[in-house]
Amino acid sequence: MENGEQEPFEDGDLEEDPALALQRLVDLTASRVTPVRTLRSCYRLVQELGAGTYGRVLLAQPRRGGPPVALKLLPRASASWATFLREFCVGRCVSSHPGLLSTLAPPLQSPRHYAFAQEFAPCGDLSGMLENRGLPELQLRRVGVQLAGALDFLHSRGLVHADVKPDNVLVFDRACRRIALGDFGLTRPEGCPAPAPPGPLPSAPPELCLLQPPDTLALRPELDSWGLGVLLFCAATACFPWSVALAPDPGFETFAGWLTACPQPAVPPQPWAQFSLAAQTLLRGLLALEPEKRSRPAAVLDWAGEPWVVVGARAEEEEEDFGGGGEEKGTGGEEEASLDEGSEEEEGAQMGTGS
Numbered sequence: 001m002e003n004g005e006q007e008p009f010e011d012g013d014l015e016e017d018p019a020l021a022l023q024r025l026v027d028l029t030a031s032r033v034t035p036v037r038t039l040r041s042c043y044r045l046v047q048e049l050g051a052g053t054y055g056r057v058l059l060a061q062p063r064r065g066g067p068p069v070a071l072k073l074l075p076r077a078s079a080s081w082a083t084f085l086r087e088f089c090v091g092r093c094v095s096s097h098p099g100l101l102s103t104l105a106p107p108l109q110s111p112r113h114y115a116f117a118q119e120f121a122p123c124g125d126l127s128g129m130l131e132n133r134g135l136p137e138l139q140l141r142r143v144g145v146q147l148a149g150a151l152d153f154l155h156s157r158g159l160v161h162a163d164v165k166p167d168n169v170l171v172f173d174r175a176c177r178r179i180a181l182g183d184f185g186l187t188r189p190e191g192c193p194a195p196a197p198p199g200p201l202p203s204a205p206p207e208l209c210l211l212q213p214p215d216t217l218a219l220r221p222e223l224d225s226w227g228l229g230v231l232l233f234c235a236a237t238a239c240f241p242w243s244v245a246l247a248p249d250p251g252f253e254t255f256a257g258w259l260t261a262c263p264q265p266a267v268p269p270q271p272w273a274q275f276s277l278a279a280q281t282l283l284r285g286l287l288a289l290e291p292e293k294r295s296r297p298a299a300v301l302d303w304a305g306e307p308w309v310v311v312g313a314r315a316e317e318e319e320e321d322f323g324g325g326g327e328e329k330g331t332g333g334e335e336e337a338s339l340d341e342g343s344e345e346e347e348g349a350q351m352g353t354g355s
């Protein structure tokens with residue numbers, strides 16, 4: 001923290017009871033949020049990086065120097081103080097792991113926004129890299145291994161991410177030597193009640209899709225195993241295996257039929273036949289229909305030394321495509337970018353006009 005007081009975070013250690021420890025951190029952090037008249041007093045706001053359900057993420061250059069950051073803005077009109085503090089605290093607690101996006105102190109509040117900075121990923125999120133085609137074999141396995149390590153770390157701290165999907169994987173280089181899982185907005189201690197998803201989500205497991213509001217489900221790490229299985233499928237094929245993990249979705253029915261067929265067919269149905277036997281075994285484990293039978297994310301490591309995709313083996317030049325410099329986002333020119341109205345209206349001016 002900037003005020004020189006010791007920060008209440010101990011290298012990802014959430015102590016004996018993660019829920020109690022997280023609440024203690026939230027309580028301590030509440031008095032340490034720095035009020036600012038405008039975010040522009042601390043940052044030069046460069047461009048919008050993305051927007052989600054809860055807020056916007058801006059590329060920002062700290063005025064005191066240092067590398068550019070991704071500044072997450074949660075509008076005070078819609079985001080609760082507790083939600084903001086919890087997302088910031090979880091992010092700080094897990095920042096020591098390279099597979100989890102680092103969150104930077106201090107948390108800020110301006111008249112219209114709660115905000116905190118995270119390390120900036122120059123290649124954006126994984127869904128942006130999957131617009132036309134799946135990742136080449138090498139990158140695919142790099143993504144799998146890093147996410148397995150990240151989730152294993154999170155679970156060992158008693159936390160469940162609960163929102164593993166391509167949009168939440170940030171990419172630092174197009175060869176995927178470093179990727180990191182971000183967006184800890186839904187991350188909670190294991191055992192916390194999870195509500196039914198607001199609508200059909202392709203990354204949600206069957207037990208969550210079956211929930212009828214107001215019923216809830218206790219969060220378990222197996223939820224993230226399922227999310228990881230769906231994500232690996234997406235990363236390999238550039239599409240989701242189903243719209244929702246419920247019958248009568250045809251993609252889900254095909255998969256569930258393959259999983260439960262007795263005897264097993266010699267060749268799996270499409271689209272699963274494009275995976276190697278190693279990857280089929282991995283995906284069947286991560287995507288087991290019953291949560292208690294699901295593999296832990298670390299199962300990825302058992303299969304990381306073998307090819308995962310057999311059909312449409314990619315040409316070498318494609319691999320090189322992904323290894324190059326690519327379309328990294330920079331900090332732009334010297335001028336501040338003009339962003340949509342609504343970013344910091346309290347400042348009474350569009351970005352690009354003030355300093």
Ligand SMILES: Nc1ncnc2c1ncn2[C@@H]1O[C@H](COP(=O)(O)OP(=O)(O)OP(=O)(O)O)[C@@H](O)[C@H]1O
Nearest residue numbers: 049050052053054055057070119120121125167183
């Ligand atoms: N550190 C970062 N570096 C680069 N881009 C980022 C970074 N963080 C977020 N983004 C971009 O902003 C988008 C939204 O970020 P984030 O998922 O944190 O917001 P959200 O409102 O919580 O979204 P969601 O609706 O998925 O919950 C990401 O999908 C990504 O494209």
